[in-house]
Amino acid sequence: MGPAKIAKDQPDAGLRSLNHYANSLPLWRYWPRQKLIPLVRYETPYLAWLQEKVRTPALDSFFAFTANLGTHTFFMVFLPFLFWCGHTSLGRALVHILAAGVFISGFIKDLLCLPRPLSPPLQRITMSGSAALEYGFPSTHSTNAVSVAVYGLALLNSPDSTVPSKTNLLLQIITYLYVTSIVIGRLYCGMHGFFDVVVGCILGAMIGFAQFSYGPAFDEYILSATWLEILVIPAVILILVRIHPEPADDCPCYDDSLAFTGVWMGVDVGSWYFTTSRLAWADPLPGTIPYNYEQIGIVGTVVRLVVGVLCVFAWREVTKPTLLRILPPVFRSLEKLGLLLPRRFFTTASRYTTVPSNLKDHEVFPNFSDIPTFITTIRHPRHRAVSIGPQSEADAYETLAYREKRRRESLSGGNQDSPVGDSRKPNGRPVLNRKPSKLDQYEGMMGTVNPSVGNGEASLRPPRSSAFPPSTNDRTGTADEREVFSQIKKPRVRYDVEVVTKLVVYAGIPWVVINVAPPVFELIGFGVTLL
Template sequence: MLHMNGAMFKLITYLQDSELVARFQRTCGLFAVKSERRRTCGNGHLQVDGTEDRSCTSDYTYQANGYNVDAASGPQYQVRNVFLYYLFLVSAALGREVFYISFLPCVHWNLDPFLCRRLVNMWAVVMYIGQVLKDTLKMPRPLAPPVVRLETRVSAEYGMPSTHAMAATTIFFTFLFSATHRFQIQFESGLLLAVLLSILVCLSRLYTGMHSVLDVIGGVLISAVLMLLTYPAWDAFDGVQLTSPLTPVVSVVLPFLLSYCYPKLDHYSTTRGDTTIILGVGAGCSAGYWLNQQLGQTSELKGPFPLPLPPLTPPTLALGCARSTLGVAVLLGTRQLAKSTSLWALCTWHQVSPSDPLTRRRREIEVPYKFSTYTAMGLVHTILLDRAFRQLGLL
């Protein structure tokens, strides 16, 4: 038993090693600038290891936090494989708001509201658990150096588990398992695509230096377990969510309380705010889908299932692009309007300045303004835009 415990400890230590992440980065052609003197080369790369190149011009930066940091350009690094660099940056974006605010609504508008509802539900549950685990386990991110960190916004967050890995696993596999019951999709091809996209997102967290191998594996396993445990109740929950008279109250009050009672932070990070955003989206969508069901104005697909996939004809593609472009633009406008209004109202109530960056970090302001903003976006997405598309002849 002691031997097994010792082997497990060594394995965990190895998987959490920052040097393992740094080796992966170097294998993929991403190298930290090691010298204090930074030389910008004619080929657009940053020269490292003190080698000479007549095409380089010199300037100086100084070591800070383990790697060269310039106030204007951030951590310095050299990219020797441009294809992998952009591949992993795009893959990392699949776990950010820019992806969620476009992909999830577009599934509703262009494919099936049922799939969007299920994705949002699972995404909210899994991400909340993942964020709470981060601030409960308090395991650090990989050290820099030896790792190059390409992102700064979430550097103050803890590492374990990787919520990018959790979100990717959850969204792609929930989509696969749900869509195969609704549409005539070849499961093997869908499985290959889901695995490929999930792997790319997971590897992007290593490439960007934001997570250890242990963080990524932990994120995948936790999300897989949560999906396995909840899968039998997916259909039953969907029915209750659409028909229960308690849905509009529970779907808004419970997520708000979970956001407000988020575990106390020992230092400020983006986890509480990001969790509030996710739960706000879930609350707005849940209430909106319920209201559509009560009014009988839902755009749900009718069986018998599985249905053939919609044909990709030029008119269909044009309508889909029009819905997506207009819908995302309206959602972005809703976010800006709701954010400005709620932040002004809360700051006026608490008699603080909205221009002070520290004001937005206070729980009594951060949670209500972000929750109300993204709840409004969820309601606009599920209720108003469907009706607008019908009026404009886009549905």
């Protein structure tokens, strides 16, 4: 039974009931979701109004570009440089911060399955054509940016800071500009609502403060641990991976959480092991990777970085296909013994023979073939995509649910969806007898599908939209479902062996950064052995 057969056996998402979340989630998860959905819907017209008022081509390019600075990929690409340039302690702290932020925010996203604000009326602005694949609440970009900013500002304002005063002030200004552009950009780009970013900011502030307050004690535990004590880290990581909630839709949040928990495990176990190496420095902390700019210079530093990155890519390019080839028969044997705990949306090994070699992954660390595209994106910030309409399963279900909500309101209490109100309160907002306002027009667009505006420069003026006419059926028909689901790209088949593969590959990346790259630097003549 091959991969193609598996794909055909999957039920068409567009044929599922509109009670999708009630059927997919236990009551203790469904209840808070239903309590928070009205807030997401209430915010949407205001977000669309704000977006239209301030949008310009220049701001589109700016916020689409700066959004890259808050992604997991950005940090994963540049974090190894801190380790190889002598800032091992800072690099480890940022790994802890980002791993905690990505895992906790992903945990909440998959727990509650709250959608992003609807598009239309919002236009989603990104540097790529594949945005909004995850749930909306909370904003992981905001969590990442605020956690890093809070930790960085705490270090700069610490009495122990050795940064010159003028440099310190400049770094603080840059930090404030950075975090402000990320958070405001999430709203401007139509990717999140106010509630998403506020909770993301609170979560990020708590994580940054916790790392600053308790990070040194945690480092001391890691670097001085016995081999039994260090095993606590992978044990806790595996428990966290297992208890991560299963989403109602095929959402990549779990992939990101899995990758960063692997990175956390690898950086702590790798740092602990490196403290026993003859190359390790004890200052400023045990396990510091040797680096001295005066000895190596700019050329040597660049060579170290290039060689280190090549080591990381070599690890993944070899390990990933190897595991995907050897794990399926192992998983089939374990499945027969009843020793596997399958996850939703991951096909079990008994239902396929091989894993395709050309899988299109949601990767936290880019593939080697993605580097030209990554560089092009950085060099051409004006390149962006503007999308209107549902992009994910969560988008599609929310579009249908809101459409059904308005239809039922229309049948039960007059046409509450009319842009010209009669003192009723559609979506919780009072509407008086008057001409339709922009907010009314935006509210009328919610639940529609407008594929006519694709990538490129979309109109800044929204089309006028009327309310949905009442349906003659008891629920939105399959024709409506097919209309909405036809706009989204169906996720590919996912295989159970990918979970272990991703965990091993991403746990190995920091191991390569900390324990493989330094000896390679030494071998090619760009190491530093004396302090």
